[in-house]
Amino acid sequence: MPPLLRTSIAALAVLGLAACASPQAADAPAASTPHGYVEGATESTEPQLHLATVDGDGRLALLDLLSESSSDITTLADTTDIGTDGRFVFASSPEGLTIVDSGVWTVDHEDHSHYYRAEPAVVGTVRGSGPATVVGGVSRTALWFGDTGTGVVLDTDALGTGSIVELARIDGEPHDGAIVPVGEQLLVTGADGTVRVHDADGEPLQTVADCAGFAGTISTRVGTVFGCADGALLATATDEGTIVFETVAYPAGVTAEQRATAFRGRPGRPSVAAVAGTTGAWLLDTRERTWTLLATESPLLLVAAADDRDGNVVALASDGRMVVLDPVSGATVAATGPLLAASVADPALLAGVELTVDATRAYINAPAEGLVYEIDYADGARVARTFETAGSPLLLAETGR
Amino acid sequence: MRARIAVVVGLALLAALSGCGAPAADRPLVVVTTNILGDVVTQVVGEEAEVMVLMRPNADPHSFEISARDAARILDADLLVSNGLGLEEGLQQHLDAATAEGVPVLEAGDVVEVLPYSSGDAEGAPDPHFWTDPARMVDLVEALTEALGENVAGVDTAAVTANAAAYTARLGELDARMASAFSAIPAEQRSLVTNHHVFGYLADRFGFRVVGAVIPGGSTLAAPSASDLRDLVEAIDEAGVSTIFAESSQPDRLVQVLADEAGIDVAVVELFTESLSEPGEGADSYLTMMRTNTERIATGLSP
Numbered sequence: 001m002p003p004l005l006r007t008s009i010a011a012l013a014v015l016g017l018a019a020c021a022s023p024q025a026a027d028a029p030a031a032s033t034p035h036g037y038v039e040g041a042t043e044s045t046e047p048q049l050h051l052a053t054v055d056g057d058g059r060l061a062l063l064d065l066l067s068e069s070s071s072d073i074t075t076l077a078d079t080t081d082i083g084t085d086g087r088f089v090f091a092s093s094p095e096g097l098t099i100v101d102s103g104v105w106t107v108d109h110e111d112h113s114h115y116y117r118a119e120p121a122v123v124g125t126v127r128g129s130g131p132a133t134v135v136g137g138v139s140r141t142a143l144w145f146g147d148t149g150t151g152v153v154l155d156t157d158a159l160g161t162g163s164i165v166e167l168a169r170i171d172g173e174p175h176d177g178a179i180v181p182v183g184e185q186l187l188v189t190g191a192d193g194t195v196r197v198h199d200a201d202g203e204p205l206q207t208v209a210d211c212a213g214f215a216g217t218i219s220t221r222v223g224t225v226f227g228c229a230d231g232a233l234l235a236t237a238t239d240e241g242t243i244v245f246e247t248v249a250y251p252a253g254v255t256a257e258q259r260a261t262a263f264r265g266r267p268g269r270p271s272v273a274a275v276a277g278t279t280g281a282w283l284l285d286t287r288e289r290t291w292t293l294l295a296t297e298s299p300l301l302l303v304a305a306a307d308d309r310d311g312n313v314v315a316l317a318s319d320g321r322m323v324v325l326d327p328v329s330g331a332t333v334a335a336t337g338p339l340l341a342a343s344v345a346d347p348a349l350l351a352g353v354e355l356t357v358d359a360t361r362a363y364i365n366a367p368a369e370g371l372v373y374e375i376d377y378a379d380g381a382r383v384a385r386t387f388e389t390a391g392s393p394l395l396l397a398e399t400g401r
Numbered sequence: 402m403r404a405r406i407a408v409v410v411g412l413a414l415l416a417a418l419s420g421c422g423a424p425a426a427d428r429p430l431v432v433v434t435t436n437i438l439g440d441v442v443t444q445v446v447g448e449e450a451e452v453m454v455l456m457r458p459n460a461d462p463h464s465f466e467i468s469a470r471d472a473a474r475i476l477d478a479d480l481l482v483s484n485g486l487g488l489e490e491g492l493q494q495h496l497d498a499a500t501a502e503g504v505p506v507l508e509a510g511d512v513v514e515v516l517p518y519s520s521g522d523a524e525g526a527p528d529p530h531f532w533t534d535p536a537r538m539v540d541l542v543e544a545l546t547e548a549l550g551e552n553v554a555g556v557d558t559a560a561v562t563a564n565a566a567a568y569t570a571r572l573g574e575l576d577a578r579m580a581s582a583f584s585a586i587p588a589e590q591r592s593l594v595t596n597h598h599v600f601g602y603l604a605d606r607f608g609f610r611v612v613g614a615v616i617p618g619g620s621t622l623a624a625p626s627a628s629d630l631r632d633l634v635e636a637i638d639e640a641g642v643s644t645i646f647a648e649s650s651q652p653d654r655l656v657q658v659l660a661d662e663a664g665i666d667v668a669v670v671e672l673f674t675e676s677l678s679e680p681g682e683g684a685d686s687y688l689t690m691m692r693t694n695t696e697r698i699a700t701g702l703s704p
Contacts, residue, residue, distance in 0.1 A: 043461055045648040046618035066619030066650075109463060109490075110522045112598045309632070360621045360629055374620075379628035 041118040048104035048117045048400040051363060051372060052089045054079050055391025060091065062102055062120055062399075063372070063387060070389070073100060074122045081352070084397040085136025086267060088123070088159055090143075092131040097143055099123040099159060104400035108268050115400070124164045126152055135217065137181030140167060140200075144189075149174040153186065153202060168202035178217045180224050183241050187224060189214045195226055195233060197243045209233055209245035215261035221270045222286040227260050231291070232284055248289045258293075260284070264304035266357050267401055271327075273305035273313050280330055281313055294330030296323070301344060302355040304362065306377055314362045314377045316355055320344045322364065322373070324381045334381035342368035349394070356398040365396035372396065429553045432478040434489045434496075435462045436677045437532050438509065438541075440687045442482050444568040445545055449556040450479070455492070458679045464491045476502045479553040482545065485510030486529035505552040512544035513537040516601055520613055530675070533603035535576045535691060542569055575691055582699040583607045590702050592640035594633075596647050599674045612636045616647045617655065625658050634663045644668040644701030670697050 049065040058077040063070045078093040087105035091098045103120035106113050126132075130147030141159060143152040151170030158165035170179065173191035180187040185205075186198040193212035197205045213229035223236035231249040238244060250259070260274030260282045270287035280296035281303040298317040306312040311327030320341035324334045343349050349367040356363050361384060362375040370392045374385040429450040433439040439454030446452050453474060456465045462484070472495050475481060481499050483489060485508035489496065500506055509531060518528045531537045546565040550558045583591070591609045593600055596616045604611045614636040621629045637645060637659075645667055649655050652669040659665045672694045673684040684690035 045650045046616075047620075049618075049620045066623075068623070107464065110526075112521075114461060114464060358620075359615070360617070374624070376624075376626055376628065378631075379626040382626060384624040384626070 041116045044115040044117055047106050047113075047115050047358070049358060050102055050104050050399045051387070052082065052084065052100070052102060052397045052399060053365060053372065053389050053393040054082055054091065054395040055389065056394060057391055059391055060089065060100060061389060063389070065374075065400075068387075071120075072390070073120050079395065080131055082395045082397050083134055084399050085134070085141065086401050087399055088136060088141070089397050089399065090132070090134040094130065096125050096127040096129075097132040097134065098125045099164065101159065101162070102399035106267070106401055117400075121162055123159050123162055126154070126164060128152070133176075133178045133217075135178055135180045135219075139184075140181035140186070142179035142181050142186060144177050144179050146176045147174055149191070151179045151188065151202070153179065153181070168200070170198065170202045175214075177214060178226075180217055180219070180226075180235075182224060182235065182237055182243065185241070185243060187226075187235055187243065189226070195235070195245070207243055207245070209235075209247075213259075215259070216263050216274065218263035218265060218272050219267075220265065220272055220286045221268050225263060225272065225284065225286060227263065227274070229256070229259065232260070232286075234286055234289070246289070248284065248286075248291065250291055251293065264302070264355060264357070266305070266307055266359065269305070269307035271305045271307040271311070273303040273315075275300050275303050281315060281325060283313060283327055292327070294325050294327070296325065296330055296332065298323075301350065302353065302364075304355050304357045306357045306362070308359070308378060310378065312377050314355065314357055314375065316340060316344070316353065316364060318344060322362070322375050322381055324377050334377075336373075336375065336381050336383060339373055339383070340364065340366045340369065342366075352394045352396075354396040356396070358398065358401045363396065363398055365393040367392045367394045427555075429479040429555050430474070430477060431480045431482065431549070431553065432475050433481075434483040434492060435675075436460070437675075437687050437690070438482055438484060440677060441538060441542065441568070442545060445542055445561060445565045446549065446556075447560060447564045449549075449560055449564075450553060453478075456676070458677050458685075459682075460676050462488050462675050466491060467495065472498075475499045476504060478504050480504075480548055481506045482548075483508050484529055484531075486515065486527045486531075488529035505548065507545060507548040509541050513540045516605055518598075519601060519611070521598065528601045530599035531602050532687065533600050533691075533694075534606040535572050535579065536606060537602060538687070539569055539572050539576075542572065571688060575688055578692070579607060579695045582695050583609075585699060586702045587704065590640075590642055590704075592642050592702075593698070594636045594640050594642055594645040594647075595672075597672055597674050600646075600672075610640070612640050614645070614647070616649050617658070619650055622651060622654050622658055625662055627662050630659060630663050634659070634665060637665055637667055642667070642702060644670055646670050646672050646698065646701070648674075668701060670701050672697060 051063040054060050058075045058079050060073045076091050079091045081092045083090045089100040101121045103118045128145040133144045135142050141154045141156045149172045153168040155165040175191040177189035184200045188196050188198050195209050195211045197207040211226050211228035211233045216227035218225050223234050226233040231247050234246050236244050258277040263272040263274050265272035271285045274282045276282045278299040281294040283292040300315045302316040304314050313325040315323050317323050320338035322336040323332050326333050343366045362377050365372050372387040376382040376384040431450045432453045433442045434455050436456045443452045455467050481504050513531045515527045517525050549561050594612045594614050615632045617629050673690045678684040683693040
């Protein structure tokens with residue numbers, strides 16, 4: 001209920017100010033904010049893709065993949081990791097989580113999408129201890145500080161207007177976990193090896209599922225995936241908003257070290273991929289509820305499912321090559337030279353290497369090489385463009401998609 | 402006595418200061434969601450009521466916003482006309498509030514024959530873009546005329562009926578003009594290769610095939626390869642057309658890349674889809690929008 005309350009107050013305030021329906025008044029924030037809308041944003045005909053990078057000085061830069069222009073947004077010292085929901089960049093540091101609005105985003109209407117561009121801005125910092133896992137939803141964005149067991153639920157619309165508005169807090173046992181907003185509800189991992197449904201205020205509800213050894217979560221067109229010891233826990237919402245859990249079990253004989261612990265895919269697609277220990281890649285099809293083990297000769301370090309027409313799976317191999325795998329046999333369809341040989345040889349740098357895929361290209365930062373590579377995965381793993389960033393790109397995130 | 406005068410003066414002053422075009426208090430109010438429907442409703446209502454259109458020119462019907470004042474006025478409407486079928490997502494709570502308040506609502510989706518999307522992720526779901534078929538707009542005008550008579554006290558029904566008849570005649574002319582323009586296109590070339598998702602009704606009515614295509618964007622066009630163009634080239638080859646109707650931020654670059662990488666020579670033409678334009682931009686009324694699109698399609702596909 002708090003969101004409703006705030007909305008009515010905002011509506012009253014606007015009503016008082018805008019005494020007349022002039023065009024300006026009509027453009028003012030209205031009684032509600034539908035997803036995707038921000039005052040001052042312009043709509044575009046295509047995704048306004050950007051890459052966010054952070055260098056050794058903590059300088060966060062945004063590279064416009066359409067115009068190839070780059071701009072420094074802010075400097076965030078001691079940034080240990082960044083992530084994104086496709087619009088906001090979430091930068092973890094020992095003091096907390098800083099949220100930066102990249103100013104570009106896509107709203108998916110299923111039959112088509114809308115693409116927006118606004119001014120980038122630093123939204124603010126949520127104090128917290130240690131790294132935070134962040135999952136962005138349409139109306140809520142949830143942070144989990146695993147070191148202290150602190151969950152913070154933020155209003156996504158408010159982030160879009162430049163303010164941090166806390167809607168709920170969840171205190172739990174410290175553990176590597178996550179909170180995933182789904183509609184009005186929250187899916188919360190527990191230190192006891194469960195995922196429980198909580199209401200909008202953060203209060204636990206009865207619905208709960210087992211997920212021992214949680215590692216990694218991702219949202220697909222079908223639902224939300226949680227990586228668990230025995231397989232993937234898939235949470236889907238019925239038309240009435242009821243959360244239904246089911247487990248997509250691993251095939252027999254999967255060892256603990258083979259389990260998927262981090263999933264990568266393309267927003268709005270059903271299939272996602274993960275590293276399968278040193279044996280290759282997992283492809284998880286959440287629509288068909290199937291796991292496919294793609295055995296590779298070289299161990300893989302990062303894997304992402306493009307889930308395009310050919311079902312391409314893009315990966316960084318342990319020898320520094322970028323490889324494209326066949327989604328059925330796991331055969332290497334194409335490979336680059338060892339583009340990231342120096343980066344994979346340095347464990348400290350390797351920890352910050354990130355792979356992201358969109359509808360036509362994959363991007364990966366090579367901090368030791370001081371470059372970001374653009375890979376045309378559907379065309380023989382061709383290196384389409386190479387970007388030099390001002391400082392070495394230690395961390396990477398793609399926004400606008 | 403004195404106090405009362407002060408209040409009246411105060412009110413007059415407020416009206417003068419706020420500069421509002423004071424809505425004629427004696428006229429009933431018809432509120433319309435989209436600007437396409439807004440134009441049609443205005444033609445039918447004429448001088449008989451005030452028509453308030455919520456969506457501005459060149460806006461997006463899925464996500465446009467209204468002010469709190471507009472939201473409040475919806476509740477005072479004598480009739481609310483909406484497209485429905487999920488088009489006005491951003492307005493849904495206001496529409497629900499109006500219904501709850503007892504405001505009579507005419508939803509186009511309830512009075513025209515609805516088609517499902519024929520392809521894409523939304524395949525099978527109702528397609529809200531009925532206006533690309535002028536015959537369906539005639540159905541809406543008929544239902545609107547009835548709704549005005551039944552729900553809006555104080556309108557001169559004879560005047561409204563006359564307006565509706567006149568506008569229906571113009572819709573008939575538009576329909577005939579479209580049929581005639583499209584008849585010049587050989588049947589095998591009546592294909593709209595497009596990333597617009599709104600032409601299902603036009604296609605159904607006038608015997609076109611919609612060939613959905615992914616239009617490569619700016620990050621792809623910077624360093625393109627044949628594989629980037631594969632979907633589009635296949636669609637163009639299959640359709641055998643020399644013009645594609647696509648929204649592209651860099652149409653010239655797209656034309657050049659198609660020529661260089663795939664040896665294909667096509668024109669890229671944009672159509673008006675979900676919103677009227679500002680005056681003079683080619684779609685400042687429903688009839689103008691439809692004529693502009695007709696002309697662009699006929700010119701692009703005729704031999």
